[in-house]
Amino acid sequence: MNGAAVPEGYRCEALAMECFGGMGKMERHVLGTFRTISPVLALRWLGGQALWIADWIEADPDADPDADSGFGPRSDLERSAWVQPLQRLPVGSTPDRPAELRAWHADRQGQRAAQAHIKGGNPFLVVVPATDFTYTLSVHPD
Secondary structure, eight states, rough: OOOOOOOEEEEEEEEEEEEGGGGGGEEEEEEEEEEEEEHHHHHHHHHHHHHHHHHHHHTTTTTTTTTOOOOSSSSSSGOOOOOOTTTTOOTOSSOOOHHHHHHHHHHHHHEEEEEEEHTOOOOOEEEESSSSEEEEEHHHEE
16 A cells, blocks of 8 residues: 555535626536545446536436447546546537536546545546536545
């Protein structure tokens, strides 16, 4: 072991930052919070929030309630274009934000990489800018 302390727990948040065009004003909306001692449960909660936000933005037209989510196309966290620890996506990089959130949820290999990242005591953020809001899903070790 590298001597790093294992976190005692994890604090999770789902936030929406609303930007008011010409006024230069931003408003923070807490969509949900969660505490757990398990990195697996922390990411499972984040995944549920990602799907909820995706459906909030736009209902999934291809939703099949009996379908297995399977494995995502990304092989690891470093190759992911839409989720990096403490990185913000450039506005306009992916026009379909709901699909982006659903893809992050379905990426099982990326989820495992994220789990190892937060288990090592590091914070983890998924930041998705949309038209009027920027959505942030986060896990912070306690």
